[in-house]
Amino acid sequence: DAMVIQNPRYQVTQFGKPVTLSCSQTLNHNVMYWYQQKSSQAPKLLFHYYDKDFNNEADTPDNFQSRRPNTSFCFLDIRSPGLGDAAMYLCATSPARDWTYEQYFGPGTRLTVT
Amino acid sequence: GDSVTQMEGPVTLSEEAFLTINCTYTATGYPSLFWYVQYPGEGLQLLLKATKADDKGSNKGFEATYRKETTSFHLEKGSVQVSDSAVYFCALQGSGNDYKLSFGAGTTVTVRA
Numbered sequence: 001d002a003m004v005i006q007n008p009r010y011q012v013t014q015f016g017k018p019v020t021l022s023c024s025q026t027l028n029h030n031v032m033y034w035y036q037q038k039s040s041q042a043p044k045l046l047f048h049y050y051d052k053d054f055n056n057e058a059d060t061p062d063n064f065q066s067r068r069p070n071t072s073f074c075f076l077d078i079r080s081p082g083l084g085d086a087a088m089y090l091c092a093t094s095p096a097r098d099w100t101y102e103q104y105f106g107p108g109t110r111l112t113v114t
Numbered sequence: 115g116d117s118v119t120q121m122e123g124p125v126t127l128s129e130e131a132f133l134t135i136n137c138t139y140t141a142t143g144y145p146s147l148f149w150y151v152q153y154p155g156e157g158l159q160l161l162l163k164a165t166k167a168d169d170k171g172s173n174k175g176f177e178a179t180y181r182k183e184t185t186s187f188h189l190e191k192g193s194v195q196v197s198d199s200a201v202y203f204c205a206l207q208g209s210g211n212d213y214k215l216s217f218g219a220g221t222t223v224t225v226r227a
Contacts, residue, residue, distance in 0.1 A: 006157075031213050040201050042217035043158070050213060090157050094213065101213050102148060105157035 003027070004106035006091050012112045013081050021076040021109045023091030031094040031101065032074040034066060037108070038087045049074060050096065078111075086113045116141040116208045120218030127194055127225050135189040135202055135221045137178075143209030147171075147180055147187040150203045152220075158203065161189075194225045 005024045013019040023032065031050050035043035047056045049068045063085070065077040078085055088110050092103040121136040139145065146165045150158040162171030164180035164187065171178050178189045187204060204218040 004157075040152070040220055040222060042203060042220055045214060048213060055213075092158075096213065101207055101215075102146075102160055102163055103158075103215060104160065105150075108155075108157045110155075 004091055004093055004104055006089075006106035006109050008109060009107060010110045010112070012114060013078075014114055015083065016080045019078050019081055019111070021078075021089050021091075021111070023074045023076070023106055024072050025091075025093045025104075026072070027093055027095070027104060028071060029093035029104070030071075030096040032068060033092040033094070033103065034064075034074070034076050035090040035092065036085075036087045037090055043090055046076070081111070081113045083113050086111055116145065116206055116216045118204050118206050118216050118218040120202075120204050120221055122219070122221070124222040124224060127223065129196060129225055129227055130193045131225075133189070133191045133194045133198070133223065135204075135223070137187045137189065137204035137218060139185050139187065139204075139206050139216075141185075141206055141208055141216075144182075145209050146207040147178070148205040148207070148215070149176070149178055149187070149189050150205060150217075152201045152203065154200070161202070194223075196225045196227050199223060199225045 033048040034046045037043040046060045068074045088108045091106040094101040148163045149161040151161045162173045164171045167182035169180045205215045
């Protein structure tokens with residue numbers, strides 16, 4: 001089945017140690033998003049790509065970076081994780097057609113910072 | 115800017131009870147509206163959507179109607195099951211070339227056997 005895959009599902013990192021989360025999709029969607037979600041709050045958009053065009057949200061800390069080497073893959077890099085970065089990180093994709101950008105989410109990566 | 119207001123939870127129901135979760139929005143133009151569901155420890159799943167006024171989205175026994183006159187998109191299910199226990203998010207995509215969703219705060223629903 002076509003889907004959005006996130007690896008790993010659970011990631012533990014140390015305070016200040018860089019960490020990379022990965023997302024891949026078999027849907028061939030143009031748009032890929034990264035969200036941060038804490039404690040069943042609404043997901044908070046960090047950034048998104050439309051093809052290779054990167055769009056950062058104004059309040060996304062510089063500590064968060066992203067790469068999209070091709071249509072299928074997108075990475076979230078946290079350069080120096082703090083305790084406040086512990087959260088669920090969700091990747092989503094959208095086909096960007098017909099002016100309706102419904103989003104398809106992956107299962108998420110739960111990040112713990114020790 | 116665009117925003118979504120959802121009824122606050124948590125909501126606790128008995129099995130076979132009727133569920134309503136209120137959602138109202140503020141947006142210019144003609145947004146698209148969505149309900150997403152998140153089961154414990156999982157990502158969000160699209161439950162249903164409506165892209166224009168008076169559209170009714172439906173899936174898995176859930177329904178919601180896009181009411182432009184009341185700027186609402188309330189979620190309903192006639193008879194809930196324990197497996198419907200989850201967090202429900204109402205979301206809006208602004209009209210035009212807007213790739214982003216505005217989410218409501220989410221409503222936690224617990225269904226007891």
